[in-house]
Amino acid sequence: MKTIVHLLKKDLTRYAWAIVLLALLGAIEIYLHGTDAGLLETPANQILTSLVMIVGPILFFIVIVMVVQEETLADPDAYWLARPISRGSLLAEKMIFVLLLILVGTVSEAVVLILNGGSSRLGFALLGVIPALAMWNWQIFLAAQTRSLARYLLLAVSIFVGFYGLMFASIFLARAIPFSLIEQIALLPRTTPRHLLILIQSVFWLSAGIGILLHLYRTRRILRSWLLLAGALLGSAILSPSDSMFGLAGYTDPSHRSERLKLDHIRLPNPFQVNGEDYVECEAVLDSNDASLAPDARVTIVSSQLNSGGATYPFESKPFSQKQMAGPDGKRTISLGTMKRSELDKITSPIELLAHYEITLSTEIESGRLDLHRGSGYHGNGDRLAVRSASLAERRLHVTLAGVVAKHGWEPKQVESRSEAYDGRFSFTLVRKDGSGTPSDFRIPSFQTSLGTIREATSEATLPEGAKLDDYEIVVHTRQLIQNSHDFIHTKEVKLVKP
Amino acid sequence: MNPSTSPVLETRSLTKRFRRIVALDSVDLAVHPGEVFALLGSNGSGKSTTFRLLLNIYRPTSGDSTLLGVPSTRLNGTTLEKVGYISEGQKMPQWMSVARFLDYCAGFYPEWDAELCRDLVNRFGLTLTQKIRHLSRGQRMKLSLASTLPAHPRLLLLDEPFSGLDVETRAALSGLLRTLALDSGLAIVITTHDVEEIEPVATRLGILRQGKLVVNESLQDYLGRHRFLNSTDDFTDPLPEELARDVKTTRTAAGAVVKFTDAYSADLEGRLRSGLPSATGVTFSPMTLREILAAHALPWS
Numbered sequence: 001m002k003t004i005v006h007l008l009k010k011d012l013t014r015y016a017w018a019i020v021l022l023a024l025l026g027a028i029e030i031y032l033h034g035t036d037a038g039l040l041e042t043p044a045n046q047i048l049t050s051l052v053m054i055v056g057p058i059l060f061f062i063v064i065v066m067v068v069q070e071e072t073l074a075d076p077d078a079y080w081l082a083r084p085i086s087r088g089s090l091l092a093e094k095m096i097f098v099l100l101l102i103l104v105g106t107v108s109e110a111v112v113l114i115l116n117g118g119s120s121r122l123g124f125a126l127l128g129v130i131p132a133l134a135m136w137n138w139q140i141f142l143a144a145q146t147r148s149l150a151r152y153l154l155l156a157v158s159i160f161v162g163f164y165g166l167m168f169a170s171i172f173l174a175r176a177i178p179f180s181l182i183e184q185i186a187l188l189p190r191t192t193p194r195h196l197l198i199l200i201q202s203v204f205w206l207s208a209g210i211g212i213l214l215h216l217y218r219t220r221r222i223l224r225s226w227l228l229l230a231g232a233l234l235g236s237a238i239l240s241p242s243d244s245m246f247g248l249a250g251y252t253d254p255s256h257r258s259e260r261l262k263l264d265h266i267r268l269p270n271p272f273q274v275n276g277e278d279y280v281e282c283e284a285v286l287d288s289n290d291a292s293l294a295p296d297a298r299v300t301i302v303s304s305q306l307n308s309g310g311a312t313y314p315f316e317s318k319p320f321s322q323k324q325m326a327g328p329d330g331k332r333t334i335s336l337g338t339m340k341r342s343e344l345d346k347i348t349s350p351i352e353l354l355a356h357y358e359i360t361l362s363t364e365i366e367s368g369r370l371d372l373h374r375g376s377g378y379h380g381n382g383d384r385l386a387v388r389s390a391s392l393a394e395r396r397l398h399v400t401l402a403g404v405v406a407k408h409g410w411e412p413k414q415v416e417s418r419s420e421a422y423d424g425r426f427s428f429t430l431v432r433k434d435g436s437g438t439p440s441d442f443r444i445p446s447f448q449t450s451l452g453t454i455r456e457a458t459s460e461a462t463l464p465e466g467a468k469l470d471d472y473e474i475v476v477h478t479r480q481l482i483q484n485s486h487d488f489i490h491t492k493e494v495k496l497v498k499p
Numbered sequence: 500m501n502p503s504t505s506p507v508l509e510t511r512s513l514t515k516r517f518r519r520i521v522a523l524d525s526v527d528l529a530v531h532p533g534e535v536f537a538l539l540g541s542n543g544s545g546k547s548t549t550f551r552l553l554l555n556i557y558r559p560t561s562g563d564s565t566l567l568g569v570p571s572t573r574l575n576g577t578t579l580e581k582v583g584y585i586s587e588g589q590k591m592p593q594w595m596s597v598a599r600f601l602d603y604c605a606g607f608y609p610e611w612d613a614e615l616c617r618d619l620v621n622r623f624g625l626t627l628t629q630k631i632r633h634l635s636r637g638q639r640m641k642l643s644l645a646s647t648l649p650a651h652p653r654l655l656l657l658d659e660p661f662s663g664l665d666v667e668t669r670a671a672l673s674g675l676l677r678t679l680a681l682d683s684g685l686a687i688v689i690t691t692h693d694v695e696e697i698e699p700v701a702t703r704l705g706i707l708r709q710g711k712l713v714v715n716e717s718l719q720d721y722l723g724r725h726r727f728l729n730s731t732d733d734f735t736d737p738l739p740e741e742l743a744r745d746v747k748t749t750r751t752a753a754g755a756v757v758k759f760t761d762a763y764s765a766d767l768e769g770r771l772r773s774g775l776p777s778a779t780g781v782t783f784s785p786m787t788l789r790e791i792l793a794a795h796a797l798p799w800s
Contacts (some may be wrong), residue, residue, distance in 0.1 A: 005575060006606040070592065076556045079591045082584030082656075083609050084576040187573065219558070 026108030036377030118382020382406030
């Protein structure tokens with residue numbers, strides 16, 4: 001133990017600058033993800049986000065390699081080989097150092113979680129240390145076999161290229177025989193919960209990693225260590241769900257279902273103008289006999305387009321997470337997106353519709369409100385949202401939201417939407433502050449993940465004549481998804497009812 | 500040397516092959532406390548490989564070795580506290596200063612002699628604040644010594660310790676090693692090309708040639724059985740067969756042909772005088788280690 005502490009003191013002194021820098025980056029991350037001001041789009045925030053995104057991982061990666069190579073196994077002239085340093089102690093010290101680096105990141109994640117009202121999920125964040133250590137063990141494994149950062153990079157790139165070369169060769173030359181073989185040896189049922197899989201794989205890789213590292217450090221037998229690693233890969237494949245050799249990456253959500261919607265016709269109810277250009281909103285009126293769509297389901301149009309006369313007319317501003325609306329004759333409608341009037345006028349029969357969508361069923365509870373001004377924020381359960389911008393021009397309200405959602409692999413996985421903004425965790429309603437008028441579903445027609453984990457979502461709505469921004473606010477609903485399903489509509493002769 | 504004590508270092512048929520190259524071929528060796536064993540050989544003869552096998556840096560292809568009674572493959576921190584190893588190309592943490600490195604090394608040894616460390620630093624003229632990366636080759640060797648000897652090892656393995664040292668320091672180091680071996684019973688195995696430095700220190704000699712230990716005996720005996728044969732006139736008569744076996748001819752660096760024997764004894768002297776009447780005025784003169792190695796055409800550098 002004395003040796004471990006002695007070595008650790010030396011490495012901590014040597015790399016104090018890196019730990020301070022990582023702690024600083026952690027503090028920046030706390031500001032960016034744990035405060036409303038951090039979510040705003042400012043030049044300073046953009047620089048800080050880039051810094052955290054780029055410098056953080058590179059620094060982490062380089063420091064681990066350098067620390068391990070301080071006492072490399074690859075050099076027979078290394079000073080430590082003839083000192084009273086047991087190889088087991090040396091490995092333990094390196095692992096403790098890596099753990100300390102991981103903890104710096106975990107602490108900032110935990111602080112963000114607390115600031116965002118997610119203290120109840122703190123345990124899951126802290127447990128993230130285990131898979132992180134299991135993963136970074138492999139950095140120790142490679143670094144210990146090389147004498148310099150350049151040699152490490154060469155080895156890492158060779159492994160990367162070799163691995164993908166092997167994969168491609170398997171697919172194209174051996175007709176994926178290795179894949180099917182590995183799929184056949186996977187023992188876990190395909191419905192194994194995701195958090196259980198993470199637990200099994202993390203514990204397995206942590207134990208296997210420590211075992212292989214101990215063997216490498218004690219014997220310095222590189223070939224045998226790699227063979228042990230190959231054995232561990234086989235073990236990991238056995239401990240995977242039976243439908244995927246890639247284990248977690250190919251995890252199948254057991255809640256997934258397929259719902260095929262039936263279309264009656266398309267109507268164009270809401271014309272509007274933006275910058276002098278006429279637009280129309282296109283709504284799909286569903287067949288009244290279609291009972292598959294639950295009344296409170298939300299529909300997200302992932303992609304949609306009309307084909308006519310050999311030309312394609314894609315929809316703009318496809319609506320995310322919309323509720324069904326009551327259409328003519330009691331039929332339900334969903335929006336397919338908007339289209340320029342000039343484009344629409346070019347379309348002639350026969351018209352073909354192609355639309356891919358996702359349907360989610362959920363329970364929703366109101367959890368907060370956002371004013372329509374920059375910087376207004378909401379946080380709860382570890383998630384945070386803030387209004388980046390809100391503007392009103394020609395009755396058209398344009399709102400940009402930024403948000404971070406907490407995700408932890410150890411948490412029992414909830415049903416989530418892959419198409420909706422913020423994984424479908426939120427829905428929004430636009431209401432008048434004085435309570436008058438009818439609350440309208442505030443759809444998120446587009447979202448993107450900007451640098452880092454901050455996700456930006458923009459939404460538009462048409463307000464009544466004379467409306468002011470201050471009269472309105474957005475109600476944030478937290479959603480608990482129960483079920484999601486994907487499918488598509490492909491109708492060759494669509495009836496387009498123009499106003 | 501005290502053969503009654505158990506050896507601090509022992510190898511039995513120690514062999515190391517790197518693919519098809521035999522770096523060390525069935526070497527048997529035993530070094531006892533107080534012995535200074537000089538291991539000579541040309542570059543690539545297996546000297547450094549021997550040390551690396553002893554210290555479990557390499558694994559033997561066959562055979563085994565022990566250090567302080569512990570098999571090399573099972574060396575642990577406790578055993579290594581009593582073993583000092585200094586190699587010519589040892590890579591030290593470049594970023595540390597001399598003082599920090601010494602302080603760092605001290606932390607690994609429970610019996611660190613801070614006073615001896617200070618003494619060595621002063622004797623070697625090391626600057627404590629200087630970074631290791633700025634030290635010359637000779638200064639690094641001095642630092643290696645200053646970071647190893649204060650641990651009071653029972654066995655010291657020195658791979659080319661005189662390399663890069665100035666004449667004065669070589670002499671000082673030679674003296675220091677002799678004192679340590681005599682006073683504290685320290686066993687020293689030393690590889691070097693500097694035979695003049697090692698001759699006054701070594702008690703035993705080993706010579707490696709292409710991985711084989713071709714000489715392994717007391718230095719005193721080795722030097723004792725080698726003599727130049729000096730004669731006022733050339734031996735005109737052919738040597739009788741029993742003498743020809745013991746009297747050899749070699750050529751000096753200047754090209755002169757000289758005779759020597761590697762089996763000198765009073766008996767040989769008598770046999771020579773009686774068996775070769777034409778050899779009048781024959782005298783025997785001692786040979787230095789360098790002269791012996793040259794006479795045998797043994798590659799030491």
